[in-house]
Structures are given as structure tokens and as C-alpha cells.
Amino acid sequence: MSLVIKGASLLGEETVDLFVDDTGTFVDAAPAGAETVDASGLVALPGLVDLHTHLREPGREDAETILTGSQAAALGGYTAVLAMANTSPVTDTAEAATRVWELGREAGLVHVQPVGAVTRGLAGEELAELGLMHRSRARVTVFSDDGKCVHDARVMRRALEYVKAFGGVVSQHSQDPSLAGPAACCHEGELSGRLGLPGWPGIAEEVVVARDVMLARHTGSRVHVAHVSTAGSVEVIRWAKAQGISVTAEVTPHHLLLTTDLLTGYDPTYKVNPPLRPQEDVAALRAALLDGTIDAVATDHAPHARHDKEHAFVDAAFGMLGLETALGVVRTALPDLSWADVARVMSVAPARIAGLAGQGQPLAPGNPAHVVLVDPDATVTVDRDASASLSRNNPWHGRALTSQVVHTVYAGRLTVRDGALAQAGALSS
Numbered sequence: 001m002s003l004v005i006k007g008a009s010l011l012g013e014e015t016v017d018l019f020v021d022d023t024g025t026f027v028d029a030a031p032a033g034a035e036t037v038d039a040s041g042l043v044a045l046p047g048l049v050d051l052h053t054h055l056r057e058p059g060r061e062d063a064e065t066i067l068t069g070s071q072a073a074a075l076g077g078y079t080a081v082l083a084m085a086n087t088s089p090v091t092d093t094a095e096a097a098t099r100v101w102e103l104g105r106e107a108g109l110v111h112v113q114p115v116g117a118v119t120r121g122l123a124g125e126e127l128a129e130l131g132l133m134h135r136s137r138a139r140v141t142v143f144s145d146d147g148k149c150v151h152d153a154r155v156m157r158r159a160l161e162y163v164k165a166f167g168g169v170v171s172q173h174s175q176d177p178s179l180a181g182p183a184a185c186c187h188e189g190e191l192s193g194r195l196g197l198p199g200w201p202g203i204a205e206e207v208v209v210a211r212d213v214m215l216a217r218h219t220g221s222r223v224h225v226a227h228v229s230t231a232g233s234v235e236v237i238r239w240a241k242a243q244g245i246s247v248t249a250e251v252t253p254h255h256l257l258l259t260t261d262l263l264t265g266y267d268p269t270y271k272v273n274p275p276l277r278p279q280e281d282v283a284a285l286r287a288a289l290l291d292g293t294i295d296a297v298a299t300d301h302a303p304h305a306r307h308d309k310e311h312a313f314v315d316a317a318f319g320m321l322g323l324e325t326a327l328g329v330v331r332t333a334l335p336d337l338s339w340a341d342v343a344r345v346m347s348v349a350p351a352r353i354a355g356l357a358g359q360g361q362p363l364a365p366g367n368p369a370h371v372v373l374v375d376p377d378a379t380v381t382v383d384r385d386a387s388a389s390l391s392r393n394n395p396w397h398g399r400a401l402t403s404q405v406v407h408t409v410y411a412g413r414l415t416v417r418d419g420a421l422a423q424a425g426a427l428s429s
């Protein structure tokens with residue numbers, strides 16, 4: 001099917017009509033018989049790309065599947081997501097990576113790009129099949145033990161050396177386990193003492209970031225810092241970039257807006273790793289995103305079944321949903337961010353970091369048609385029960401967020417129409 005997207009404001013600037021032919025490619029004139037999508041008053045951006053999504057399949061299909069996660073992604077304006085490797089079994093072989101990639105293609109709503117594990121079973125000891133995963137049909141280029149830190153410097157060094165050969169990147173969950181162990185769940189400070197929660201100090205992140213940028217310099221390879229959460233990490237990354245070291249970084253929507261004082265109610269919805277930080281860190285993260293020290297916003301969408309999340313704070317699982325709300329949170333946290341900058345941090349930069357051809361490209365003839373159309377003035381009150389995700393651990397429930405995804409187009413096909421899944425709409429009408 002071909003499309004005419006009529007009257008969209010390109011990156012919030014000039015008003016244009018966009019034409020998509022039946023191969024899903026932008027062309028410079030309206031194809032015959034094209035369906036018209038009214039985009040007047042809507043901002044057109046390249047489809048969003050998420051560097052950090054947990055889809056839970058295989059292994060925890062009660063919390064999320066590749067299909068439901070893809071639906072949540074499309075509703076959030078995404079056309080590509082990177083699916084983290086900490087599933088069961090772990091994505092540490094070519095077969096496992098190819099399976100995730102195939103299930104993503106079957107769902108057909110976004111490009112699901114598997115992230116390969118750095119080490120076998122995420123055990124932090126032996127390297128996983130990095131080269132075989134890269135040479136598989138899934139063409140894995142991003143590797144991460146996310147959920148766990150590659151804490152052994154020798155293993156991290158070898159992983160960086162290995163992926164350098166094919167232009168891969170290691171995405172690190174920076175958490176020194178000797179400074180912040182598995183129980184650490186609250187930013188270490190006066191509040192963690194008062195609440196009696198195990199502290200997760202910023203330094204546990206910063207020492208790993210500092211070590212890894214030095215390993216990236218030493219090996220001449222590329223490191224990506226997942227979910228940066230402290231001002232100190234920002235300082236290190238800023239220094240490393242100034243030295244010409246190949247480092248990129250992401251921040252989550254929740255670390256741009258939520259602060260550690262939310263933990264006073266012991267609500268496990270706010271339990272996340274790394275933990276919510278004080279306002280000074282939030283301010284530093286916002287500034288770093290604006291000045292380009294942090295390259296990208298990544299959701300760390302982490303669905304959990306009720307029986308894993310609804311516990312006493314110390315026993316609950318880490319993580320929160322994020323795909324459907326990310327754009328609204330970014331707009332709410334940073335109302336002065338231009339639409340060109342939104343496109344940069346949520347589409348262009350993440351596509352470049354992950355090496356995803358065809359994503360994060362200008363909405364111009366010859367390029368694949370991955371587009372999100374956003375109502376910039378809408379205010380949406382989040383309802384966790386209206387989510388496509390199978391999980392409900394949504395920290396934004398009841399909050400008003402700025403802007404709304406109205407239509408999403410993936411490979412020239414409407415996946416979201418008028419704020420709802422296009423396929424579901426077609427079935428019910």
C-alpha cells in the first residue's frame with residue numbers, strides 16, 4: 001500500500017506532504033491510489049530507535065513477548081528496538097539471536113534487532129559467540145551483558161578487541177559489584193540510611209565508566225555506556241570524548257525526570273537499576289543530553305509480572321516500563337528541546353550507534369519510510385491499563401505528559417493510526 005502523509009511539519013519546521021510508494025520507500029510524487037493520512041498540525045520525525053529494550057521472550061512470556069513489546073514500541077513511535085540478551089535462554093549464540101530476529105520479523109511492527117551477550121550465560125567469564133552472532137542473519141553488532149556488569153577488566157578488554165574487527169560495540173551496564181552488590185537498590189546517601197535500604201553509590205557506576213573509556217582508548221574499540229545516571233559519569237564521558245575516545249552514552253527517560261525522594265513511600269514501581277538519583281544528577285543528565293555528551297535516550301523498558309514486582313521494596317524486581325511513554329517524558333522533562341534535537345537523540349544517534357541501516361534517516365526520497373507523527377500540543381494522562389505491554393509496572397500512571405504519538409509508519413506501513421494499533425483497528429471495524 002502507498003501513502004500520502006499530508007501537511008506534516010517536518011521536524012517542527014516547514015509543512016510538507018510526504019509520499020511513500022508500495023515498496024515502503026519515500027518518493028517525490030504521490031503514487032497512484034495512495035491512501036491519505038491527515039497529518040495537519042502534526043510533527044514528522046524519523047521513526048524512533050530504542051537502544052535498550054527488554055522483551056522477555058524467550059523465557060518470560062508472561063511479562064512480555066516480542067509481539068506485545070513490538071506493539072508497545074509502535075505505540076510509542078518506535079520503528080526499531082534493540083532487544084537485550086538477558087532472556088532465558090540468554091542470547092549468546094547465533095541460533096538464539098536469529099530466533100529473536102525472526103520473531104521480530106513475524107510480529108512485523110518494528111525492526112527487532114537482537115543484542116548479543118558479551119559472555120556465555122551472562123556469567124562474566126568466557127566470551128559468547130560474538131563473531132558467529134555477527135555473521136548470522138541477525139547481523140548482531142551490539143553486545144551487552146545488561147542486567148549485569150562485565151566487571152572483569154580482562155574480559156572487557158578481550159570483548160572490545162574482538163568486536164573491533166567487525167565494527168561492533170559493547171554496551172556496558174556499569175555497576176562495580178564490589179561497590180554496589182545485587183541487593184543495592186537506593187541511591188546511597190542520607191535517604192538510603194533513613195529508609196534502611198542498601199545503598200547504590202554513584203561511584204560504583206563512575207569507576208566502571210572510567211575504566212571502560214580507558215579500555216576503549218587502549219584497544220581503539222568502541223564502548224557504549226548504558227543508562228548513565230550520575231553527574232560524575234557525565235564528567236568522565238565528556239573528558240573521554242574530548243580525547244577522541246570512541247565512547248557513546250544513553251540516558252533513560254526516567255533518569256531525566258524522576259528523583260530518589262520518590263522512594264520514601266517504598267513503592268517498588270520506582271525500584272530500578274541504576275537507581276533514581278538526586279536532582280543534581282538529573283540536572284547534569286539533562287545538560288549532557290542537550291550538549292551532546294550523552295548521545296541518546298534509551299528506554300530500558302523492563303516489564304515484570306505482578307508477582308515479581310509487587311513485593312516489599314528490597315525483594316521486588318528492578319525495572320519499569322518505558323516504550324509507550326518515552327517521547328512524552330522527554331518532552332515533559334525538556335520542553336525546550338527542539339524537534340530536530342528530539343530526532344537526534346531518539347532516532348538518528350541511536351540508529352548510528354547500533355549501525356541500523358535505513359533507520360534514523362532523513363524523511364527524503366530514496367530512504368525507507370520509517371516515520372512517527374506527533375501531536376506536539378497534546379497532554380496525555382497515562383493509564384497503565386491502556387498499555388499494550390503485558391506488564392503494569394508503569395511509573396508514569398496518572399501523570400500528565402506532553403505530546404502524543406498519533407501515527408507510526410514502519411517500512412511504509414501504518415502500525416499505529418490515530419493513537420491505536422492499526423491492525424487492531426482494522427480487525428474491530
Ligand SMILES: [Zn+2]
Nearest residue numbers: 146147173273
Ligand atoms: Zn542495565
